[in-house]
Amino acid sequence: MKARSAKRSEKRRDQIVQAAVRLFSEQGYYQTTMEDIAKAADVSKGLIYLYFKDKNDVLFYTLRFVLDMYESDVAPALVGKHNPLAALRIALYGLCRLTNEHVQETVLAYRSSKDLSKRQRLEIKIRESKIGRVFRGCLEACIHERLMLPLNLDIMVYQYIMFCHTWALKNWAFRDKYAFDEYLAEGERILISAFLTPKGRKVFESQRALAAA
Template sequence: MSAAGEVKSVVSDPRLVEERRRQIILAAVELFSKEGYHTTTIQQIARRAGTSTGLIYQYFGDKEDVLFLTLKLVIDSYENEIPFRLDGVVHPVERLCTALSAYCGVVDRLRDATVLAYRSTMSLRAERRALIKEGETRTNRLIEACVRDCTTGGFMRPVAEHLLAYQYVMFAHSWALKHWSYRERYALDEYVEEGIQLLVDPFLTAKGRLALASKRARDEVPGADLPVD
């Protein structure tokens, strides 16, 4: 048996493998979301992707491989895109707000796959479930580190950093899980701002509130500097 995180492909060209797998994954997400993972067949995925069943088996061993790489795409997107957005952001309050915004942005782009992760992760074998959990935990630690930088810098009062980080994670995921309700009320940027008011503002010290006010002013007037004290 191959390693839990390995999905073998008959095709050796990495570019083609990535391109074909993405095509198949997009079709699978749509069908898994509408029909359910267990009900959906490889034949249905092939039809939706506009390809043949045999071609799918050149890039995946079985249907679980498709589900695993779909969920891994979500986790990898968190791990890659949030640090990318944080690159060059120095102030702890701005880093926290940027991380929350970036997280929500990834969820927005991968809404169906995010919901699928909640519905179907348990359909993976135990070793693969563990890999998905480990990936999410690494992202959660990144969010937790942003919270810790705020508390140690005196911008946020002492809090249960691990627990608060999970509230940010659940807030981001909720944009996908309850999008049927939120979409009538908020644009994504409005949702993020509401989240900052609910989940960041109340924990800030006077110094932290000043920093957040300066960030908002700078967002409106680019070029203004955040205070560091």
């Protein structure tokens, strides 16, 4: 009984959040009315208020949904990858690919984070730093294994993340000139190759050869 209602409840929340993700992404938070969301989610306006406190709460769960999606997509891909350099490349590729698939959602996060309450913003930041930790783990291992030169982890992590996000945030500057693959390849050069040790370079080359085969 309870399980079923919890399931139904979860279904409803998802229904609404997914509609909100799309609408907020396309039109922005303030341009989207609760009516819009209700229509897109195929529920009544009043129903939304059974599952969310107010419009802002919908935004919060929408942003949380987007960030969770990122983390839950990138992190698992690394499981079992014992080679940290490979892991780093996979993480970079994963986040770049996701960003490419969700350009609008990525932009939404930058547009609307400030519209959350302090408490909500804090939680969003926590979610965001989870994805950062994925990169940090890879980087740390690379450096520890002397595959990469020592670097400031905090800052470098954001170099990786921002490189991916830039594809969304400045996509108008790249779309016409570069394919996604080219952009990504350049990223590897700038963010990985440039910082490899001789040992790292060897590993890196053998990986590329492997991938090419």
